[in-house]
Amino acid sequence: MDSTRPHILVIGAGWAGYILSQQLDDTKFRITVVSPHQTFAYTPLLASAATGLFFSRLAEEPIRRAHRHITYYRALATSADLTRKTVTCAPSVLQPDGRDVVDTENLFAVEYDIVIIAPGCVNQTFNTPGAAEHCFFLKTVSDAEAIKAKLLSLLEVASLPTTTREHAKELLHIAVVGGGPTGVELSAELTDLFDEVSKTYPHLAGLPSIxxxxxxxxxxxxxHAKLKTHALQTFKKHGVEVKTNSHILKIDEGALYTKEDGRIPAGMVAWATGNKQCDFVESLHGVSKGTRLGRVLTDQRLRMLKDDQSILENVYALGDAADIYDRGLPTTAEVAVQKAEYLVNILNSSPSGLVQSPSPFTYKQRRMVAYVGGTDGVIMGKQDWTGEAAWLAWRSGSLGWTRSWRRKAMILASWAWNLLGGREIARR
Incomplete structure (x- = not known):
């Protein structure tokens, strides 16, 4: 290994970290990636994968590539010494049952010349009792597979002769916590799924609810208000109940409790709201952080700031874990992608690899899209769209998130097979 090349350490392999891992010039830099998962998840595709629209593994990409000369460690960054330029890591060991176990007994340190901090966020349950134990989340492909397995289990248990119709109705009630794009799109995909399974499980017709x-x-x-109203009308048409101003008190096995309605039976509770910083970001001291989400703050060139707002040279931060000082950009894939592509261009175009005075980052707002079920969607941009045109734009946009032609072709083939023979969960 050529030790004269600057060593870039990338922490995390979400939208920002993955793009950096695949597009940084590996002939100019020695690149090391530290992430607890060896694949990158296409988060806009996870709701579709969770409801059997295509094989869930199509919603992820491997970090290791034969043509990429990088070092990858399946590990969690646990702490950093930004003065000595080292990051301490703990191996993340995959278990046969699919769980990840952090091995704190075998910590190791990684030195760097440039560090890029992009570990993303973790699920925020707001300390709701029972949420971590009983809810299903949707951040990884494993999460999507768990939701799909649970849905299949609920359908089969509801079909048993020992299950009363009233209990079957409770089992097939899916509660989605969170009315943002993730919760809305998961609910929309669930309505499509239940519409299809009514043909495979005719004895359960009329029982599923969301x-x-x-x-x-x-x-x-x-x-925009017009788009929210359209989404509500579409959900009402599909039988999806929307409860706003709903305060979740606790989650039990088989039920959630709200301040307004008390105990509500549910076969599955999907938690699709809230982010909080990972332990690594919380462990960083002496750096500037935002007050709302605790994100580390950077200047407009994505260089991390100290408490006194001075710049930490060769320390960059982006993705959901970071924000530009006094900007308040959203924690979306679009922001992470644009920041990563900016940083790739800056680093790759610098003769020495060590940037002195890069141009500032400028975020370009793209249109915002949400799927609301059937062949309907909402798009907010220079011109608002609803209906089938918005649905087609959402489907093509979802496909556009994938970074390889191989994935695009396989997803297109899956959609075609579904049109002919139904979803994997509900074959015709």
């Missing part, structure tokens, strides 16, 4: 709970007064909070 309820969206959100503490806010409206769903799809950032969308």
């Amino acid at each position: 309820t969206i709970h959100d503490v806010a007064p409206e769903i799809l909070g950032v969308f």
Whole structure:
């Protein structure tokens, strides 16, 4: 290995980290990636994967590539010494049952010349009792597979002769906590799935139901009022109940409890709201952090800031874990992608690899899309769209998120097979 090349350490392999791992010039830099998962998840595709629209493994990409000369460690970054330029890591060991176990007994340190901090966020349950133990989340492909397995289990248990019709109705009630794009799109995909399984499970017709709970007064909070109204009307048509101003008190096995309605039976509770910083970001001291989500703050060139707002040279931060000082950009894939592509261009175009005075980052707002079921969607941009045109744009946009032609072709083939023979969960 050529030790004269600058060593870049990338922490995390979400939208930002993955793009950096695949597009940084591996002839100019020695590149090391530290991430607890050896694949990158296409998060906009996870709701579709969870409901059997295509094989869930199509919603992820491997970090290791034969043509990429990088070092990858399946590990969690646990702490950093930004003065000595080292990051301490703990191996993340995959177990036969699919769980990841962090091995804190075998810590190791990675030195760097440039560090790029992009570990993303973790699920925020707001300390709701029982949420971590009983809810299903949707951040990884493993999460999507768990939701799909649970849905299949519920359908089969509801079909047993020992299950009363009333109990079957409770089992097939899916509660989605969160009225943002993730919760809305998961609910929409569930309505499509239940419409299809009514043909495979005709004895369960009329029993499945979906309820969206959100503490806010409206769903799809950032969308225009006209689009929110359209989404609500579409959900009402599909039988999806939307409960806003709903305060979740606790989650039990088989039920959730709200301040407004008390105990509500549910076969599955999907938690699709809230992010909080990972332990690594919380462990960083002496750096500037935002007050709302605790994100580390950077200047407009994505260089991390100290407490006194001075710049930490050769320390960059992006993705959901970071924000630009006094900007308040959203924690979306689009922001992470644009920041990563900016940083790739800056680093790759620098003769020495060590940037002195890069141009500032400028975020370009793209249109915002949400799927609401059937062949309907909402798009907010220079011109608002609803209906089938918005659905087609959402489907093509979902496909556009994939970074390889191989994935695009396989997903297109899956959609075609579904049109002919139904979803994997509900074959015709």
